[in-house]
């Protein structure tokens with residue numbers, strides 16, 4: 001386990017700027033709508049995340065949402081996630097149990113069918129960020145690394161937004177605000 005220093009808003013913004021710069025340099029191949037079958041060797045190369053966002057939270061846990069689009073010709077499987085903004089990140093599904101909505105780790109990860117979009121949204125599937133290393137406040141950006149079954153990874157930089165609603169219960173009884 002790594003310890004991460006708390007990220008102040010100012011430092012967070014500086015880090016985000018650095019990440020944006022490096023992201024631009026590395027994203028030359030991501031042409032929206034222009035399918036590039038030869039790039040499908042790596043799962044991450046065929047996946048984009050549209051309208052990504054992270055729910056604002058002072059501490060504890062929050063989640064990454066968005067539309068995960070598999071623009072490739074092959075099905076891919078999202079198997080894990082990590083971020084400097086939290087101690088752990090997990091792929092969660094939300095299920096109804098005893099009349100309440102409970103979230104839990106998704107066995108086997110999220111299957112992303114070729115050519116389809118997979119929604120991560122409050123009250124449904126999401127990437128859970130647990131043990132925030134600092135406050136995630138509206139206006140900040142959080143970068144989450146998604147990992148696919150072939151070992152390839154995709155960095156997603158998402159703005160933090162205020163959101164009220166869909167307070168699922170974690171299945172150990174903790175509430176995800």
Ligand SMILES: [Cu+2]
Nearest residue numbers: 092103104128
């Ligand atoms: Cu969750």
